[in-house]
Amino acid sequence: MNFEFFIAKRLLKEENSSFSKPIVRIATLSIALSIAVMIVSVAVLGGFKKQIREKITGFTSHIHISPFSLNNSSQADTFSLTEEEKKAILSCKGVKSLSPYIMQAGVVKSDEGFHGIVIKGVEKDFDTSFFKQNLCSGRLPDFSNHSSNEALISKTLANKLNIKTDDKLKVYFYIDMSYRVRPFKVVGIYETGLGDYDNKFVISNAGVFQKLYGISSDQYSGYEVCLDDFSLLQTASTEIYNALPQDKTISTIEELEPGLFSWLGLLDTNVILIIIVMTLVTIITASSTLLIMVFEQSSFIGLLKSFGTKTASIVKIYLYKAAYIVCKAMIIGNVVAVGVVSIQSKYHLIRLNQEDYYLDSVPMELNMANILAVNLAVVVISMTALLIPARSIGKVSPVVNIRKD
DSSP states (O other): OOHHHHHHHHHHHSOTTSTHHHHHHHHHHHHHHHHHHHHHHHHHHHHHHHHHHHHHHHHHOSEEEEEOOOOOSSSOOOBOOOHHHHHHHHTSTTEEEEEEEEEEEEEEEETTEEEEEEEEEEOTTSOOHHHHHTEEEEOOOOTTOTTOOEEEEEHHHHHHHTOOTTOEEEEEEEETTEEEEEEEEEEEEEOOSOHHHHTTEEEEEHHHHHHHTTOOTTOBSEEEEEESOGGGHHHHHHHHHHHSOTTEEEEEHHHHOHHHHHHHHHHHHHHHHHHHHHHHHHHHHHHHHHHHHHHHTHHHHHHHHHTTOOHHHHHHHHHHHHHHHHHHHHHHHHHHHHHHHHHHHHHOOSBOOHHHHSSSBOOOOOOHHHHHHHHHHHHHHHHHHHHHHHGGGGGOOHHHHHHHO
């Protein structure tokens, strides 16, 4: 055990009756609270990003491939990918699956009037895991049967139209300058919390629209590409763009939903501001506490100097003391943060308006890398900032301060 660490340890044990003891306690709690706030803020940001991304990509996938067209007609152009193009897409980095779809606008009638909806026709290779998780009642349609008129609608739309499972849903389509009616059998009702989608989307079979519009069974409005990891979005979209002819349009979910992802970006800014403020609180608290300890024990510092102890050694003694306070605060802060995140994740005590936030409670996602980053940043910044008040030790005169006693 070196000399500086030994003295610092003795001072920590013997300062029970000192004036600085309550100040040290307050400083410890203040730093602990700052660390807890930072970790919880990062957890909330991670939770929001993860759940919103999972919801939006579960509904509409990561990347969309559609034909490049300047056609402004109500009926979208259709196309098909060749087997070579499909293989090229599936070989791109991070690509998990590729599934076609047909998207068409329609009109439904309720007691309140007419409502515009969008019907999405999919094939049997459509990833249904997201809708299985968010199924309120009934079952999923049989997407493998092209003659099936089964449909999946949202709870919002079901309440608006006053229908339930096994009821008929009449949809009006505008085709060749006239309206055609197509009945659908509602076999399932889902609820995702994504208001913009729940208000208008109906999921059915692609074969229904291929027959309705008289197009071949290999023609679709577009293809959805699902990825293994959201972080590969830009990489995968670039590779897909390079793998396909220029008559195709490649759109990422961030481009299709700019408002939603701008909102998530704003959350990033808010969390960064919180971390900056909490870091400043930590720096100011630790520095002030160290100054108080130095001024209170100036006679002891003078005594050490009179014995020939170098100023650098004395600075180390008080940096050890400050480091002890910061480390103790880190332990408390981490325990509090993990407790808050665990309780919220299990019991969902903090509720949200689902229409505004797409979620019914505040999501929290603990990431060990983020926790370590916050703690490491606090240690590095705090100890660096403490070097400034520690310099005041060099100004303590041994003669003057010994006379004070």
